[in-house]
Amino acid sequence: MATYHLVDKNAIEHHNEYYEVRTTQEGDHPKSLFFTTNEENLETVASDIIADNMPGVKHWTVIPHRKDS
Numbered sequence: 353m354a355t356y357h358l359v360d361k362n363a364i365e366h367h368n369e370y371y372e373v374r375t376t377q378e379g380d381h382p383k384s385l386f387f388t389t390n391e392e393n394l395e396t397v398a399s400d401i402i403a404d405n406m407p408g409v410k411h412w413t414v415i416p417h418r419k420d421s
Contacts, residue, residue, distance in 0.1 A: 354397040356389040358405075364417070372415040373398040375406065386417075 364370055364386050371394060374384045385405060391397045398414045 354389065354391045354393070354400045356387045356391070356397050356401060358401070359386045359388055361386055369416070369418050371398075372417060373401050373412055374415060375409050376411045376413055377409060378411070 359370055361384075370386055370388050372384050372386050374382050376382065383406065385401055387397070387401060389397045394414045394416075398412065402409050402412055
């Protein structure tokens with residue numbers, strides 16, 4: 353299983369780099385979870401996050417967020 357830490361949306365400004373996994377289910381309102389990870393394979397990490405936190409969701413995307421220095 354991939355290593356990740358979910359981040360509260362209000363705390364993301366404290367991280368230099370974080371990622372968002374957003375649902376893209378048709379007819380559903382998009383939902384997002386924010387996370388940090390040291391893993392290189394973001395798709396695997398996102399898949400684990402979806403399985404752990406949003407079972408049944410089949411369509412999602414990963415969005416990287418970086419703070420500019």
